[in-house]
Amino acid sequence: TEAIPTETTEPQPTWMTFPADRQLTARQYFVFDCENGEFLTISGAEDERIYPASITKLFTAYVANQFLHPDKEITVNKALEYVYVGSSLADLKKDDVVTTRRLVEGMLLPSGNDAAYALAIAAKGSPKTFVDEMNRQAKILGMTGAHFANPDGIHQNDHYMTFRDLALLGMLALEDPVIMQFAGVATDTVAISGEEKEWKNTNELIHPESQYYCPYAMGLK
Numbered sequence: 536t537e538a539i540p541t542e543t544t545e546p547q548p549t550w551m552t553f554p555a556d557r558q559l560t561a562r563q564y565f566v567f568d569c570e571n572g573e574f575l576t577i578s579g580a581e582d583e584r585i586y587p588a589s590i591t592k593l594f595t596a597y598v599a600n601q602f603l604h605p606d607k608e609i610t611v612n613k614a615l616e617y618v619y620v621g622s623s624l625a626d627l628k629k630d631d632v633v634t635t636r637r638l639v640e641g642m643l644l645p646s647g648n649d650a651a652y653a654l655a656i657a658a659k660g661s662p663k664t665f666v667d668e669m670n671r672q673a674k675i676l677g678m679t680g681a682h683f684a685n686p687d688g689i690h691q692n693d694h695y696m697t698f699r700d701l702a703l704l705g706m707l708a709l710e711d712p713v714i715m716q717f718a719g720v721a722t723d724t725v726a727i728s729g730e731e732k733e734w735k736n737t738n739e740l741i742h743p744e745s746q747y748y749c750p751y752a753m754g755l756k
């Protein structure tokens with residue numbers, strides 16, 4: 536007879552849920568062992584420059600958290616002027632009052648570029664000053680191959696990281712309690728200035744209904 540599942544039943548390993556003839560379609564990828572500090576597999580050289588896109592928001596959150604208390608209330612204003620048309624958004628409105636914590640969630644779930652700029656301005660007064668701080672901290676933290684040009688990850692030729700930098704960023708994010716509060720949240724209903732918003736995480740690894748679902752994934756970006 537078939538065993539009756541219990542609450543302690545181990546989730547089925549991801550490699551068992553995909554067809555045997557599955558193919559890797561990602562152009563760039565790596566698996567990094569945080570405990571031993573080594574790459575187990577990688578699609579290029581460790582110091583190869585790549586464009587991090589919205590993974591940038593992990594570092595934006597990390598840097599902003601150095602300057603802003605998680606429960607500090609921030610008024611969304613000039614931030615919206617910097618957001619590119621067609622960007623992914625947390626659907627923030629002018630004069631919305633949002634906490635640092637909620638803006639971090641707005642970056643990690645719907646990948647809101649509006650939330651990224653709101654945090655940048657609140658933390659350092661302007662996007663440019665914040666980006667300067669990102670680059671300063673990156674060097675101190677050992678991300679020697681990284682250069683940031685914006686807080687949201689919109690493509691620019693001078694906005695890049697390396698595989699090694701991304702691995703370091705992942706480890707930093709895992710140690711940040713505000714980031715980890717939301718990194719693994721699949722969906723959330725949030726109230727901002729009296730309006731309810733439905734936020735869905737863009738990370739398909741953590742959605743149980745997704746074909747890419749991995750029960751062991753902790754999230755991040």
